[in-house]
Amino acid sequence: MFERKVPALxxxxxxxxxKGWWVVRVPVAFFFIIGGILAILPVFGVWMLPIGFLLLAVDITALRGPLADAIVRGRRRIALWRRRR
Incomplete structure (x- = not known):
C-alpha cells in the first residue's frame, strides 16, 4: 500500500x-516496540508500536494474519469515521 501511495518509498x-536484513529488522522492531511502551517520554510515542509490529511481521509469519486483520479493521473504522464527519 505504501509503495502505491508514495512511489519514492x-x-x-x-x-x-x-532476506539478509533480518539481523537489522528484528532489533529495530524490538526498539520500536519498547519505545512505544515508553510512550510517556517525549521522544517516544504510541506511533512506534505499529511500526515495530510491522517490522516483526516480515520475519515472524504468525504475526502476519492478525496484523493484516488489524489493518483492515482500522481502515474500516477510519472510513466510517470520515463518513460520519
Whole structure:
C-alpha cells in the first residue's frame, strides 16, 4: 500500500524486506516496540508500536494474519469515521 501511495518509498521498502536484513529488522522492531511502551517520554510515542509490529511481521509469519486483520479493521473504522464527519 505504501509503495502505491508514495512511489519514492519503493526502493527503501524493498531493501528493508530483503532476506539478509533480518539481523537489522528484528532489533529495530524490538526498539520500536519498547519505545512505544515508553510512550510517556517525549521522544517516544504510541506511533512506534505499529511500526515495530510491522517490522516483526516480515520475519515472524504468525504475526502476519492478525496484523493484516488489524489493518483492515482500522481502515474500516477510519472510513466510517470520515463518513460520519
Amino acid at each position: 519503493r526502493r527503501p521498502l524493498n531493501a528493508i524486506r530483503a
